Amino acid sequence: MRIHCLQHVPYESPGAIRDWAAARGHSLGNSLLFQPDWNPHxxxxxxxxxxxxxxxxxxxxxxxxxxxxLTAEKRYILASLDAGIPMLGICLGAQLIAEALGARVYPAPEKEIGWFPVQGLPADQPGQIALPQHFVPLHWHGETFDLPPGTRRLASSPVCANQGFSLDDRVIGLQFHLEMQPQLLAGLIEHSQGELVTGPWIQSAEEMRTAAPAACQATQPVLEQVLDRLHRSAQ
Structure with missing residues (x-):
């Protein structure tokens, strides 16, 4: 399978997605949109x-x-949706897909930064993807989205009703970071220290670092479930 990744900053890379692809013999290419010489062509x-x-x-x-x-990226996402390409959006990526599908993206009631629980919702029909009823991924977002038309909600949390959505199990958007690895978290903390202020849904850097090894290991099967489902959609 040929996977292509749109990356917006150097420190938010595919992480565990790259490991999943390598273990299964899939190729993974990158477009580094943040580079000054990046060309949409x-x-x-x-x-x-x-x-x-x-x-x-x-x-x-x-x-x-x-x-x-962002303008060129949005056009590309729309073209890929129109072409029926399976798609996974993470955090900003999910928000870009939600907007492309006609949903509103706007500030969330609270910023959510840290390892916080998410509730997976049951499938509407047999065979549909359903995330675990309870898992604890990393969050780092201050915006959210309305549920895009034609999609179903995959997950929710007390501070963010729309934590994830699916369009026919072919397009999946997730507000949280299942791809997270301890070294990726270190980069996030280094470049986003200013966001770690006191708040009901904001953990300290030390809390996040301490929890990272076990939490990343625990969410790995959820990531694999999502990617395996998208792989089947691509066949």
């Missing part, structure tokens, strides 16, 4: 990609004035 055509992965980042979907490449 370098993006593969939809027919050259079996799975599109859209990573997170500190910017908003509305920040095109500050990040002009």
């Amino acid at each position: 370098s993006l593969p055509s939809p027919g050259e990609t079996d799975l599109l992965v859209i990573m997170g980042g500190p910017m908003s979907v509305h920040d095109q004035a500050d990040y002009p490449w």
Whole structure:
């Protein structure tokens, strides 16, 4: 399977997604949108990609004035949706997909930063993907989205009703970071220290680091479940 990843900042890389792909013999290419010389013409055509992965980042979907490449990325996401390419969006990536599907993206009631529980919701029909009833992924987001038309809610939490959505189990958006690894978390903390203020849903850097090894290991099967389902959609 040919996987292509859209990456918005150097420190939010595919992480455990890369490990999953390597273990199964899939190729994984990257478009580093943050690089000054990045050219949207370098993006593969939809027919050259079996799975599109859209990573997170500190910017908003509305920040095109500050990040002009967002305009080209949004066009590419729309074209990939129209072509029926299976897709996974993580945090900002999920928000970009939600917007492309016609949903509103806006500030959440509270910023959510740290390892916090998420409730997976049951499938509507047999055979649909259903996340575990209870798991604890890493969150690092201050915005959320309405549930896009035609999708179903995959997960929820007390502070964020729409933690994830699925469109026919072919397009999946997740507010949280199942790809997280301890070294990725270290990069997030290093580059986003200013966000670690006192708040009901914000953990300290030390709390997050301490929990990371066990928490990353515990969420690995959830990531594999999502990616395996998208792999089946790509066949």
